[in-house]
Amino acid sequence: MPSASDLRxxxxxxxxxxxxxxxxxxxxxxxxxxxxxxxRASDAVGPLSQGIRTMTADASVRAWATPAILALRLMAKGELADPAATERSxxxxxxxxxxxxxxxxxxxVEGFLAALAAESPAVATTPQRDPDRDPGSGRPTLQAPPIIPRERPRARTFSAFLDVSFLDVVDDTSPAPEGPVAEVRLRVKPLDAxxxxxxxxxxxxxxxxxxxAGAREATRLLVGRIGGTWPPALRLPRLLETDAPLLVTAAELADLGSSRVVTLLQADKVEVSWPEELLREVETSATVGPREQPPGRRRAFSSEQLFRFDWQLAVGGDVLTQEEVDELATRHSTVC
Structure with a gap:
């Protein structure tokens, strides 16, 4: 048999x-x-595949160059014994x-492939096909696209408003101290829109x-922060899902109006909105009147005998008594 150099x-x-x-x-x-x-076919396939590039190659050698190149490709893929439809064509x-x-x-050509398969190692006839290819047609099989897990919707960042509205009194009887006196409604606004x-x-x-899609998650997170400052807000998640109002007692409402709670809520971008009828102007005025004198002889032309100065506080035109002013001074909640 000729050597490789002889075959060239x-x-x-x-x-x-x-x-x-x-x-x-x-x-x-x-x-x-x-x-x-x-x-032999296994010895000649390599040199024959170079027939197209060899300037002095005979026309018959050039004719065998393409089958030789295709055969080498089939050997590399392990499809020499069973070529796909594309290679067969x-x-x-x-x-x-x-x-x-x-x-x-x-x-x-078929005899050439059979001889090459018989003379080549087993790897040349062991299919190395891509599992996504159809061995009969050589075309990629149609498969369902891979399922890519959806990312969880990004929670938005909200600011909020707690709107207070008082409940209507159905009769003249005073409500129970533990009963609800107002409804608090939560409104939200995206900070990025x-x-x-x-x-x-x-x-x-x-x-x-x-x-x-992330609005509900953002609202839950916001309610959790509000609840850390004002505990009644922790009832909101369940109420939001059932579309029920948040009813609060007088004590809970007073806590919502305290300066501490208002300051902490503002730090979380939460504003408390009160009914307009509660927003009254606070006015102060000076009063002049006779000073009470102890019994006994009064000195003539005494300034203490003639008049005294004092201050008067009014909310929305209603003058507060001294007892009401003293009580207000001891409280730490907002004036409503």
């Missing part, structure tokens, strides 16, 4: 393939002036240049609110 020299001579009764008996036959040179097209008889041409505030219950009343 033989490329200038005509070549044909003889199909034997046994694949291993099949041979390439080079017709030289010195006679015929025979080579390419081999069929390339066989037309090998022999004018189409039947004989295809027989030679220019939308107007919306009732927090609207986020649960309908899906697809324009505040976005």
């Amino acid at each position: 020299l033989l490329l200038r001579h005509p070549v044909d393939f003889e199909v034997g009764e046994d694949p291993e008996a099949s041979r390439f036959v080079f017709s030289t002036p010195d006679g015929q040179q025979r080579a 390419q081999l069929h097209d390339a066989s037309r240049a090998i022999d004018p008889d189409p039947v004989a041409a295809r027989a030679k 220019g939308w107007a505030p919306a009732d927090a219950r609207d986020l649960w009343r309908r899906e697809g609110h324009h505040f976005g």
Whole structure:
């Protein structure tokens, strides 16, 4: 058998393939002036694949170059014994240049592949196909797209308003000290958008609110921060889901109006809104009147006998008594 270097020299001579009764008996036959040179398929496939690039290669060698290149690709993929439909079609097209008889041409190519499969290592015939490819058609199989877990919607950052409204009194009897006296409504507003505030219950009343998918989570986080300052707000998550109002007692309402709670809520961008009828102007005025004198003789032309100065406090036009002023001075809550 010729060596690899000899085979490269033989490329200038005509070549044909003889199909034997046994694949291993099949041979390439080079017709030289010195006679015929025979080579096994596994020895000749490499040099034949270079036939296109060899300037002195015979036309028959060039015709075998394409089947040789395709065979090397099939060996690399382990598909030499069972080529995919695409490679089979390419081999069929390339066989037309090998022999004018189409039947004989295809027989030679198939015999070449069979001889090469018999002479090559097992890896050349062990399929190395991509599992996503259809072995019959050579085309990628249609598979469902991979399921990519959705990221959790990003929670937005909200500012909020706690709107206080007093409950209507249905009769003249005084409500129980532990009973509700007012309703507190939570309104939220995204800090990253220019939308107007919306009732927090609207986020649960309908899906697809324009505040976005993370609005409910942002509201829960905000309510948790409010509840750390004003505990009655911790009832809001359950009430929001059931679309129920937050009713508060007088003590809870007084706590909401305390300066400590108001300051802490403002730090969390939460404002407390009171009914307009509670927002009254506080006025101070000076008063002049006779000073009370102890019994006994009064001195004439005494300034203490003639008059005294004092201050008077009025809220919304209603003058407070001295007892009410003293009581207000001892409290730490906001004047309403």
